Each structure stands twice: as C-alpha cells, then as structure tokens.
Amino acid sequence: MDVKVKILRYNPEVVDEAEWKTYAVTLQPTDRVLDALHKIKWEQDGTLTFRRSCAHGVCGSDAMRINGRNRLACKTLIKDLNPEKEITVEPIKGLPVLKDLVVDMEPFFDAYRSVMPFLVTSGHEPTRERIQSQADRDRFDDTTKCILCAACTTSCPVFWSDGQYFGPQAIVGAHRFIFDSRDEGTEQRLEILNDKEGVWRCRTTFNCTDACPRGIEVTKAIQEVKRALIFRRV
C-alpha cells in the first residue's frame, strides 16, 4: 500500500527551525513504522536520523511521537495507524532535540540515576541466594519490565511544563526497588521522591500508562509510591 509519512525534521547544522517533510513510501500493512523510516532513510533520504537497535520492542531506542502519541516505532504496525491518512512522526517531547528524531536522553537518565535504582542491603551477604517468596517477587514484577525508552516521561504534561520534575519513569525505577522485599533503601529513596519535584507533582492524567510500550501500569505504580510515603510518614 502507498503511505504518506510526515516527519518533523531538524538539523541545527543546516536549518534554524524544525520543518515537516512528507515522504511517500510503499509498505505492507504489517510493516512497522520503523520499517517505513528505514525505507525512507535507505531509499530516499540518507540524512533522516533516528535511533534504533533491536527492532522488536525490548531495547527502548526508538520511542517517538507517532500520530500524536508516544510509541516505539518498532512496535507500531502501519495497519493500526489509519494509513489512509498521513502518518505523522516527531520526536518525543520535553527533551532537547539534537537532530530529527534524536533527543538528548541525558536529563532522562539523570532522573533515573537520582532515585538510587539499585538494590540496597546491609550486613553480610548470605552464601547462597536471598530467600524471596514468589508472591514477594510478584509484588514488583510490573515495574521490572521497564526498558528506559522515555515514552512515559515524555508524555507527561507536568514533565513538559516543569523542567525539574523527575517524571514517571524515575518513579517506576524507584518503585521496582521500594517494593522488593530484599531491599533496605526504601527510606532514602522515599525521601528523594518526597521532594517538591517528586511524586507529588503527578496529576494522575494516565498519559504515562497509555504510552508505556511494555504495558506497565505506570500511574498505579506512582500511586503506590505516594501511598507508601503517606503511610510511613503520616
């Protein structure tokens, strides 16, 4: 089928402002948006720039705004996008655009790194594994799925308007350890999230949950962190 793909292009080496460019491509309905981008790059315009690696939704490289919604280009099929109309592709919002669909991921990873996203324990290590029941393991299963693609964080209106908010992903990253029965860093982590730019900035708009390509219930995780703060503190 013949599809029109409209892409927001920006290369500061060449132009001052981003501009839309439309490309006509022939695709299969079951092709992914990533296939469309590759076809354009490989057959029409080699300067089109985007990140990608695994191409099946596990590496988190190719989050972008497709038809106004954050998704992974490699997990979005053309047939699911109403391809009779133009498909629009633009970079995820709220992070500085470096070139075309490539954004500066450093602020995003900084937020993740700031919540102590690692297991904190004290005392001697056991000789064998730490014991954890499957039920305790299941408690934080959902948030272990995160691939750090930034689709959630860059769909969040608070993140767009407030340059200091951690964003949903950092809270997901903290949740994964706060609810891990083996972890002893919860107090410190909750303290970080209790910051005025922390969990309380969340306005429960559910954009993050809709955006997550891994199906993580992001808003629910944030609510659980809020509840943990209230019950430990209040």
Added chain:
Amino acid sequence: MQRHQYDVVIVGAGGAGMRAALESSKRTRTAVLTKLYPTRSHTGAAQGGMCAALANVEEDNWEWHTFDTVKGGDFLVDQDAAEVMCREAVDAVLDLEKMGLPFNRTAEGKIDQRFFGGHTRNHGEAVVRRSCFAADRTGHMILQTLYQQCIKQNVEFFNEFYVLDLLMVAGKATGVVAYELATGELHIFSAKSIVFASGGFGKVFRTTSNAHTLTGDGMGIVWRKGLPLEDMEFFQFHPTGLAGLGVLLSEAARGEGGILRNKDNERFMERYAPTVKDLAPRDMVARAMANEVREGRGCGPDGAYVMLDLTHLEPAHIDAKLPDITEFARTYLGVEPYTEQIPVFPTAHYAMGGIPTNIKGEALANNDDVIPGLYAAGEVACVSVHGANRLGTNSLLDINVFGRRAGIAAAEYAETAAFEELPEAPEAFVVDLIEGMRNATGEERVAAIRNDLQATMDLNAQVYRTEGSLKQALVDIERLKERFAQVSVQDKGKRFNTDLLEAVELGFLIDLAEVLVVSALARKESRGGHFREDYDKRDDVNFMRHTMAYRELDAEGNINVRLDYKPVIQTRYKPMERKY
C-alpha cells in the same frame, strides 16, 4: 580531537562489558565506550535463562553441565574453558541475585529453574531443570541489573562513542580511537588494557534475531589489525524465529512444554531426537525444521515454516512464564498463542566464533601467544566454550563468567603495566576511513549492498551448505566488495551521522562474511552449526581442530583470508557420536 587516558578501556556495554566494568572499575580507573546507551545492548533481548547447576529443584552438578556443553558443542569445545564456565556458573547466578536480579522463585523462595535444550542429567539420561530465569526476559533483567550496579559504582560511560580502531605498538594494545556520534569528533583513548565486549555480527544474514547494530565491529577492528578470528564458520541458527521476521521466540517456550509441528500436525522432533525431542540442541532442531520444509511438510501458503504449538498449555502458565514472546506473536503476526499455533523458522542468532582468547579473557595473536593489554569477552570472543554449537542459556552464562574474568585480568595487568607510547598520528586510519566515506562520490548505496550481502548469506551459507553454495557466496561477496568501493553517503554532516555509521558497519559485515564463508568452505565436514550436505558426517580425523583465520596481503597487494588451525583442548570427555 580529544585525548583521554584510562587504565582500562572497555569497548561495549552489554552484559560482558558491564560485568567486566564492575570488576575493573573497583580496581583501577576504567572507561566504558559504547556505540549505544548501555541499556540498548542486545543482551537485553535474551529471554530464556542462564544455566547453573544450583540443584534447587532437582539433583544436578556442574560436571553434568560441562558434559552437556561439550557434547552440545559437538566436541569442538575447549574443555578446560567449559569446566571453568560451568563451575563458576553457580557463583555467577548467585552474584546476580545478590545484585538484585529478580529471578523467579520456587515454593521455598529459592531461585527457580526450568528445562532448556541440550541440558541433561547424568550425561544425557534425561532433561534436567538447570535454567535460572526471570519470566522470559532474563537477558533484560541481567542488563538492567548490571547497569544498576554500574550506576551504584559510578562506572564512567562514554555513550554513543563508536570505537573504530585499535592502537598497537610493537605487538601490544595501547589504545583505541572512537568517533563521537553526537558531534562527529574523534577521541583518542590511551589505555594499558583494552577489553572488547562489543557483541556479534548477526546482520550478515537477513533473517536474524540480532539487532540492527550487531555488525561485528569489534571482530572487524581486530581483523583489520591482522589478528586472528577463530571458528567463524560456526554460526547458530535459532530454531524459533517468528516466520518472515526472525524475531526470537525463546527456547523456553519448548522448555515450558511447547511442541513443534509440521503441516500434518506431527510432532516431528520425535523422529530426529527420540529422547529429548523438542529440547534437542538448537543446531539439530533448526536443521530438522529446515528439512521438514524442504521435504514438503512445511506450513502456510508456501509451506515455508513450521508451527510452534503452545495451545495445550494453560493461559495462566503462559502469562506467568512466557509473557513477552507471546506478546511478540500477537503484535507482529496477529496470532493468539492461547488458541493458535505460531509460525516459526530458524533465524541467525549467535556467532560461536570470534576473537580467540584463553580462559582469562586474554586475546591471542596466534595459537599460543597472548597480545599484551588486549582482552575480549562475550559473543565477540571465542574462548571456546561453545565449540560448534552453543547450548541455550550458555551465552548469558558466558558473558557473566568471562566478562568478570576479563575485567579482573585487564585491571590486574593495568596495575603492573605502564602506559605505552601511542603510534604517531594515532587517528590517521580513522580519519581516512571516515573522511574517505564522507567525501566519496560513487553511485552505490549502502542499503542496496547490505541487502545483497544478506541475500547471498541467507541463500548460500545458512543451515545447509555445500561447496557450490559457499563458492557462490564467495563470488557474490567479491562483487560486493567492488561495489562497496563505489559507495557514498548522502549525509555529509558531523552531527549524529548515522548514514555514515551504517556505511562503516557495512564494511565490517562484508569482511566478516568473507571470513565466515572461507572458513566454512575449508571445513569439509558437518559439525554442530556447520552442516555441509556434501560432507554430512563429522570428521574427527581431519577436523577436530579450531579454524584460525588471518587477513593477509599477497604480493599483488590483494587482501586474502589465510587459514590455520589450532588443536582442541580435551580433558575429560572423548568425542562420541552426538545423539539425543
């Protein structure tokens, strides 16, 4: 151009690179250079598990694991290395658990274990539950956990730095040259030790489970330095790629009870491996599937694939143990695995060969001598623990055991060694490579050449090979080299020039495809992942030996692949017929 100095430089931030970094950065000043953000590495795509004889659910021991690894590798495995890996496997898994990896648990709260292809109790008696796992995203959890530990330990990363050259002086490794993607700037890193952990080269094939970025850069760099590559003809085709796409569906699907069926709905693996059936090693299952298809028992309109059947499993069981791969089937093929069989066909998955190393992770200049300061670990390396065919889960094990070993060895060497002088104009080679490509004006396009390379490799060097098919591949590759000399890129800029990057990657792929085919042509036998229809038996008299390929210039200035051989290290196990 910027200059940096570190005791240890690690190239690549997948499982092996980050495991090495955790060791080396504890001991000495370390930088990790990676062309992707660390969490994008393809370790994250590994699904089924990591084997270790924990004996948490049934009797097991590391010696059985060693035997399975040796037999699975069709006796081309260096047995000293396999012993090291299987013995250290237990601690490698426990270390990851202590780092926080969320393994699935048994009723007693221990690490749970499940079946996996080729892993047996008591030397092949029956299948054994040896694979430690976190649902079907074990690789994802390993990558995340290692990255989390790197954050905790303040490991220094240079993200989106593409290493393009290894600097050597008088046979010693002294540094690397990297291209910074964001700016196009070159960086020269002087180091006492360099660890390559940059992964495989699955993109020489079209149907592959590998990421777009797996273009064999580390092997290609070392190759261009005249250093050897070992056993490159041995490439693993994973049986269950999504048909037409190559996206991986874990062997765990069969470990959890999934069955392969042909168009007559027959469980055909019963004919090929009566004891372990669908859980035979990957090379055997992949060949069986390809054979079903070419003998006319394939499914679909063109009979081009077989079916993976999970429909007899409880949906709740599928959701708990195989959530990701069933989602792949739904997303990409529109198939509901609860009620429908999934179309699958073998997909290029893993390079058994690579940069030869010893069990410390030290890279070898030939059969005997190490290259001072150079190390390799993970898929880029060939220890060789996988021999002619890797067992499922042993790659996640490999990266943890040998990533750790290489990190320790690199740091210990750096603590005693001095910085060496860099060669004069260390950046010259990379400047020529990059600027030559940027300014080229030829008519050829990168994508077209890559496409033709992958087409000939899929057609001529896949599961079944013959002298004729391999010679055809070689003719095609020769022609592609000529076309590659006429290639140009459209993006002439400095900033995030991925157009340029893809051209450089293609250069590595063409080099490595040639090494693979030349090595395969000379190996006139069938062993593990290398199957020659014209020599369909294993030939221990002539070929119980590793291939060592070298790049050499002849008198006319042509580049040739010269082959040499290296003995296999055998300790406990004498070669026997490989039946399952």
